[in-house]
Amino acid sequence: MQPKAKYPAAKHLLAIGLASFLLSFVGVGSALAQEPIRAEVDRTELSTDEMLTLTVTLAASSLLDAPTPSLPDLQGFQVVSSSTSTQVSIANADIQLQAVYVYGLQPYQAGDLTIGPISATYGGQTYSTQPVTVHVVEGSAQAPAAPVAPQAPDQVTAPGAGLIGQDFYAEAEVDLGAPYVGQQVLYTFRFYQAGALWDQPQYEPPTFTGFWSEAQPEQTEYRVQAAGRIYDVVEVRTILFPSVMGPVTIDPARLTIPGGFFSRGQTVQSEAIELDVQPLPPGAPPGFNGAVGQYELSSSLDSSQGVVGEPLTWSVTLSGRGNVAAAPDPAWPEMLGWRDFESQATVQTETRDGHLVGSRTYERLLVPTFEGELAISALEYVYFDPETGQYETRRTEPIPVSVAPGAPGGAASVAASGKQEAVEQVVPDIRHLKQVPAQLSMREQPVTKSTVYWAAWAVPVLSALGYFAWQRRQHHWANNAGLARSSKARKKAKSALARARKQGETAYDAAGHILTAYLSDKLDRPVAGLTHQALAESLAERGVDAALAERVEGVLVSSELGRFAPGADDPRYAHIR
Numbered sequence: 001m002q003p004k005a006k007y008p009a010a011k012h013l014l015a016i017g018l019a020s021f022l023l024s025f026v027g028v029g030s031a032l033a034q035e036p037i038r039a040e041v042d043r044t045e046l047s048t049d050e051m052l053t054l055t056v057t058l059a060a061s062s063l064l065d066a067p068t069p070s071l072p073d074l075q076g077f078q079v080v081s082s083s084t085s086t087q088v089s090i091a092n093a094d095i096q097l098q099a100v101y102v103y104g105l106q107p108y109q110a111g112d113l114t115i116g117p118i119s120a121t122y123g124g125q126t127y128s129t130q131p132v133t134v135h136v137v138e139g140s141a142q143a144p145a146a147p148v149a150p151q152a153p154d155q156v157t158a159p160g161a162g163l164i165g166q167d168f169y170a171e172a173e174v175d176l177g178a179p180y181v182g183q184q185v186l187y188t189f190r191f192y193q194a195g196a197l198w199d200q201p202q203y204e205p206p207t208f209t210g211f212w213s214e215a216q217p218e219q220t221e222y223r224v225q226a227a228g229r230i231y232d233v234v235e236v237r238t239i240l241f242p243s244v245m246g247p248v249t250i251d252p253a254r255l256t257i258p259g260g261f262f263s264r265g266q267t268v269q270s271e272a273i274e275l276d277v278q279p280l281p282p283g284a285p286p287g288f289n290g291a292v293g294q295y296e297l298s299s300s301l302d303s304s305q306g307v308v309g310e311p312l313t314w315s316v317t318l319s320g321r322g323n324v325a326a327a328p329d330p331a332w333p334e335m336l337g338w339r340d341f342e343s344q345a346t347v348q349t350e351t352r353d354g355h356l357v358g359s360r361t362y363e364r365l366l367v368p369t370f371e372g373e374l375a376i377s378a379l380e381y382v383y384f385d386p387e388t389g390q391y392e393t394r395r396t397e398p399i400p401v402s403v404a405p406g407a408p409g410g411a412a413s414v415a416a417s418g419k420q421e422a423v424e425q426v427v428p429d430i431r432h433l434k435q436v437p438a439q440l441s442m443r444e445q446p447v448t449k450s451t452v453y454w455a456a457w458a459v460p461v462l463s464a465l466g467y468f469a470w471q472r473r474q475h476h477w478a479n480n481a482g483l484a485r486s487s488k489a490r491k492k493a494k495s496a497l498a499r500a501r502k503q504g505e506t507a508y509d510a511a512g513h514i515l516t517a518y519l520s521d522k523l524d525r526p527v528a529g530l531t532h533q534a535l536a537e538s539l540a541e542r543g544v545d546a547a548l549a550e551r552v553e554g555v556l557v558s559s560e561l562g563r564f565a566p567g568a569d570d571p572r573y574a575h576i577r
Contacts, residue, residue: 035057035059036058036059036120036122036127037056037057037058037059037069037118037119037120037127037128037129038056038057038129039054039055039056039057039115039118039129039130039132040054040055040057040132041053041054041055041115041132041134042055043134044133044134044135045134045135045136045137046107046134046135046136046137047136047137047138047139048107048108048109048110048136048137048138048139049139050107050139051104051105051106051164051165052077052104052105052106052107052134053102053103053104053105054102054103054104054105054115054132055100055101055102055103056069056100056101056102056103056118056129057098057099057100057101058098058099058100058101058120059096059097059098059122060097060098060099067099067120067121067122068120069101069118069119069120070118070119070120071103071118072115072116072117072118073116074105074115074116075113075114076107076108076109076111076113076136077105077106077107077108077113077115078105078106078107078108079103079104079105082101082102082103082104082266083101083102083167083195084099084100084101084102084264085099085100085102104165104166104167106164106165107134107136109136110136110137110138111135111136112133112134112135112136113133113134113135113136114131114132114133115131115132115133115134116131117129117130117131159171159173159190159224160190160192160224160226160231160233163192163226163227163229163231164227165227165228165229166194167193167194167195168191168192168193168194168195168255168257168266168268169191169192169231169268170189170190170191170192170253170254170255170268170269170270171189171190171192171270171271172187172188172189172190172250172252172253172270172271172273173187173188173273174186174187174188174240174250174273174275175188175354176275177274177275177276178275178276178277178278179242179275179277179278179386180277180278180279180280180292180384180386181242181243181244181245181277181278181279181280181292182241182242182243182280182290182291182292182293182322182323182384183241183242183292183293183386184239184240184241184293184321184322184323184355184356185211185239185240185241185242185275186237186238186239186240186354187208187237187238187239187240187250187273188235188236188237189203189205189235189236189237189238189253189270190233190234190235191203191233191234191236191255191268192224192226192231192232192233193231193232193233193234194229194230194231194232197257197258198258198259199258200258201255201256201257201258202255202256202258203236203253203254203255204253204254204255204256205236205238205253206250206251206252206253207251208238208240208250209248209251210242210243210244210248210277211240211241211242211243211248211250212240212241212243212323212326213238213239213240213241214238214239214349214356215236215237215238215239216236216237216238216239216351218237218351219234219235219236220234220235220237221233221234221235222235237354239351239356241292241323241326242275242277244277245277245278245279246276246277247274247275247276247277248274248275248276248277249272249273249274249275250272250273250274250275251272252269252270252271252272253269253270254267254268254269255267255268255269280292280384281384281389283391284382284384284391285382285391285393286382287331287380287381287382287393288382288383288384288391289328289331289382290328291322291327291328291381291382291383291384292322292323292383292384292386293320293321293322293323293324293327293383293385293386294320294321294322294383294385294387294392295318295319295320295321295322295327295381295383295394296318296319296320296394297316297317297318297330297379297381297394297395297396298316298317298319298396299314299315299316299317299376299378299379299396299397299399300314300315300399301313301314301315301366301376301399301401302315304399304400304401304402305401305402305404306368306374306401306402306403306404307368307403307404307405307406307407308368308369308370308371308403308404308405308406309367309368309369309406310367310368310406311341311365311366311367312365312366312367312368312401313363313364313365313366314340314362314363314364314365314366314376315361315362315363316330316361316362316364316379316396317359317360317361317362318330318359318360318361318381319357319358319359319360320357320359321355321356321357322356322383323356324347324349324356324357324358324359324360325347325349325358325360327360327383329345329362330362330379330380330381331379331380332364332379333377333379335366335375335376335377337368337369337370337372337374337403338366338367338368338369338374338376339366339367339369340364340365340366340367341364341365341366341367342364343362343363343364343365345360345361345362346360346361346363347359347360348361368401368403370403371403371404371405371406372403373400373401373402373403374400374401374402374403375398375399375400375401376398376399376401377398378395378396378397378398379395379396380393380394380395381393381394381395486521486522488521489517489518489521489522490518492517492518492521493514493515493517493518496510496513496514496517497510497514500514511555511558511559512555512556512559515552515555515556515559516556519535519552522542523538523539523542535549535552535553535556536549536553539552
């Protein structure tokens, strides 16, 4: 499931055009600006309620080789947002490139706070900025502590309490911190968006170990104003039923935000949530099999008149609020004068007012074995109601049935005595005489010894196994979107190559686009905008050989040079080409 978010297509196209313009000048200007690295703040005095903007500007010889600043230990500040952009300036035919890194810093203590030297390395030489000191005073509201601790079992946190002006923020909460085992818990994940998105974010829910879970397909979208900004909020909900007792941890949920041409992707995540699952209280009445919720039980018969040997349909419905799909079956009684045949229950569930509700319907065939006034026995269903903290019992009423004798000449009567049954068959005593045939035919081989017979039985079994295997495979791909993309990456790349040849695309355009798309699918992350070092590290983490990784980097560089600087050649990768 992916939280929906709005992202500007027009800006995306504008960024692509601007990137093409900038890249066309790569390598033309001077290697470094007059100041290799510069750090500035938007103010030198602020309160703990405000956010400080730190801007670090680095000179760059090209967009591909822009260095990354190394931040010091920011004592007294918490980094709440970051962004990256590139600037180009042209003076007297000299083109200079600058990489600009902007950090949002939230102070969490008052006093004179110092941002230490920020460094960057060019060609083996390290350059540093001067320290920056700002004066922070106490604000009207308490600022958050540097690390945020996991939520306590009974802690209630207002939605968006951690918002302090950052572009993106994620949080999660549950409606119960100390539920009973088997009681419903509603897990809510919220994604706050104030900045622009270049592509759809990828939501990675927790594994919910120790819970029976059911994700809700509907997503709620609304807008809030917090920390001086307008946020678009997307809520994703999951219904949980704890299956183990004691302390249980729900791991953080993550949301990966793809980057654009001038910004790097980032990942936001919620905090871990601790629950203390309570055992059910003692004193459960006889017949309790572990059902938790609020249930009703009903029973009906399709007819109050029956005939010996002819079936009637007994319908039993368990309905209510709770984990209906996993609730135990009612205890079926043994009824004298009846044969019963089980059938699979039909389950229907839906979410209503944040709770899982539904029903389980059983249709059992009952065959009366003798005539007279019989009855369908009453049923009992015992469950624990977490709202009241009490065990409850639901009962149905007996159903009277008048059973008439069976048709003569058939199975007229079936008398039951203990576990033995005597069947009296009435047959005609007149037989027709037939002449003895002149020739006796050989008895044919029984059909059960035929290979075709058993092969015919195997067909539905193999079909069912194939269907279940297909369903399992589809479910596996649905829950592993990254794996599905990775498995289809090679096929997509081949199709793209064939299409590029057919449409007459240039080798540089086709190589760059197709290889970038292939790496994105294989690594399950966007690679556009990654530095060469970050891409090499990602390939190394996947076990890619260093020589192959270098060839990949060479193809990407050659593609960019061929697209934006025709005739240019990079001597670093000459041995690869």
